[in-house]
Amino acid sequence: MSLLNDLTGASPALNPRAVLLRLGAIGGLVVGAAGAFAYVGGWFSPGTLTQARIVDRFERVNGPHPGFRRNHAKGLCLVGRFESTSRGERLSKASLFAAGQITPVTGRIALAGGQPYAADAATTVRSLALRFQLPDGEEWRTGNNDIPVFPVRTPEAFYAQLLAAKPDPATGKPDPEALKAFFAANPESATAAALIKERRITSGFADDTFRGLNAFQFVAGDGTETPVRWAFVPGQAETAESAAQTARADKNYLFDEFETAVRRAPVRWHLVASLGEAGDPTADATRPWPAERTSVDLGTVIVTATEAEADGNCRDVNFDPLVLPAGIAGSDDPLLSARSAAYAQSFARRAGEPKAPSAVHDVPAAGAGL
Amino acid sequence: MNFNRPARLLHWTMAGMILAMLFIGVAMVTSLAHYDALVALHRPLGIGILILAALRLVNRWRHPPPELPADLPGWQRQAAHASHILLYGLMLGLPLIGWAMLSAAGYPIGLGGAVVLPPILPRDPTIYAWLRPLHTMLAYALFGLILAHLGAALMHGLIRKDGVFSSMALRLTTPRSR
Structure with a gap:
């Protein structure tokens, strides 16, 4: 031995x-x-783009704002409901589209960017995030922007654009050379940027159109899948942003006007799905679908109240675009999984941070008590 | 003396599931392209492991495992005992912490189709911020423990040849009754 x-x-x-x-x-x-x-686990490939690196770049570009979302940092909560037209019933088995169905909705309007205290500005991209609470614990969460197409096609381009579009502290504008190099490397983004620049800028949130931008699949009861892109189209007529509005000293004029509008009467958006046909890009959010595609009015989101961000309301919701009920599924768009991953990362980081009040407070009712 | 057939079946089924689970978990937190697909697998697989771990514990109570060889040094006996308690604790604890942390974050915990688990904790981001890193840390601990378990099992099977490994081995053909 x-x-x-x-x-x-x-x-x-x-x-x-x-x-x-x-x-x-x-x-x-x-x-x-x-x-x-x-x-x-990626230990041997430190160069790979991960959700942590995307959120790190947001923090680097915007500076630290603990407790706030790393993007769409400035926002206001909303409460309302969704009333189905029943026209979506044949396209998707999701219960919210059934005839006569009324689904509770909470949500958030916000301005794009990672600056929670930035002054409202007409050209800042606006967003509408919604959370539909279906029976039996199912939810549909969706984040939508008021631009016609998304500025980038891939997560890698998104990451590059974050840095290229970072305002130079000296001029307040992005470095033109960095932007030029970015557009040269990502020509689809140059085309998309032109479409985004051409958009009509409305007077506020309530008359604005918000688009899902990424393609999804509607799944019908019999299993039929239909590629869709959706938009929330305002119930009220659009009015253009006026010079008087832009010149206002109120740093929260867009949010304050929305609060006032909701207090006056519920604000409505029609949920309109555009049905994709063979050849329509589902994996490229920079390219619009042809305008003549069939569109279906699925129902109306009716916002009945607003609420400043606080414990337990929209502030603490991750509007992950892939939280979907049976009847709605993601597409092959690479941005969807990346958004889901990056949102989860941003949520996990801010969840543990101390919270500061939002710049957007509840507006006292005009004339109350008089 | 061998583990009974249900114990052996559960052991090897769960070995595959837990290893898959750990690899999915470590991949999904750094994968942008496959994040959603991996998370969608991670949730039902975790609940599956939780259910099987509970079944296994019941089976273990009703059919105690075979004794370790008498000549096994005391420290190895204690290490085996402690590591099995930890393995059971983590097999049950990790899925429960995952379920609890998603509840605290306010995520619907979809298992596929329209099946959504109810929350087991109130919605509270502070609790989520505490449980989320704990889930990762304990998952690494479980992987380390599995490596130690694998190494020890192979020591028994290939070097000591003392019947400990074969007591859990899965035979494809049922041995002829004596």
Whole structure:
């Protein structure tokens, strides 16, 4: 019996050489398993773009704003309902589209960007995020922007654009050379930027159109899938942003006007789905679908109240675009999974941070008590 | 003496599921392209592991495992005992913490189709911020423990040849009754 056999408690049938070989094999297997785990976890590929790096870049570009969303940081909560027209019933089995169905909705209007205290500005992209609470715990969460197409096609382009569009502290504008290089490397983004620049800017949130931008699939009861892109189209007529509005000293004029509008009367948006046809891009959010595509009015979102961000309301909701009920599914658009991942990262970080009040407070009712 | 057949079936089924689960978990937190698909697998697989772990614990109570060999050094006996308690704790605890943390975050916990689990904790981001890193830390601990378990099992099977490994081995053909 050798020392090795004694130490390992090896069977007397094994000679020391065999023990050594077997020990080596066991060690190799254990180290190999650990290595495979590290490989899958990305330890050997530090250059890969991850959700943590995307959120890191938001923090770098915008500076630290603990407790706030890393993007669409300035917002206001809303409460309301969705009333189905029943026209979506044949396209999607999601219960909210059934005839006569009324679904409770909460949500958030916000301005794009990671600055929670930025003054409202006409050209800042506006967003409408909604959370539909279906029976039996199902939810549909969706984030929508008031632009015709998304500025980038891939997560990598998004990451590059964040830095290229970062305002230079000296001029307050992005470095033109960096933007030029970005557009040269991502020509689809140059085309999209032109479409976005051409958009009509409305007077506020209530008369604005918000688009899902990414393609999704509606799944009918019989399994039929239809590619869709949706928009929330205002119930009220659009009016253009006026010079008087833009010149206002109120840093929250867009939010304050929305609060006032909701207090006067419920604000409505029609949920309109555009049905994709063969050849329409589902994996490229920078390209619009042809305007003549069939559109279906699925129902109306009716906002009946607003609420400043606080514990437990929209502030603490991650509007992950892939929180979907049965009957709505993601598409092959690479942005969807990346958005889901990055939103979760942003949510996890801010969840544990101390909270500061939002810049947008509840507006006292005009004339109250008089 | 061997583990009974349900114990062996549960062991090897769960070995595959837990390893898959750990690899999915470590991949999804750094994968933009497959994040959604991996998370969609992670949730039902976790609940599956929770259910099987509970079944396994019941089976273990009703059919105690075979004794370890009498000549096994005391420290190895204690290590085996402690690691099995930890393995059971983590097999049950990790899915429960995952379920609890998603509840605290206010996410609907979809298992596929229209099936959504009810929350087991009130919605509270502060609790989520505490449970989320705990879930990761304990998952790493479980992976480390599984590596130690694998190494020890192979030591028994290949070097000590003392019947411990074969007591859990899955035989494809049922042994002829004596």
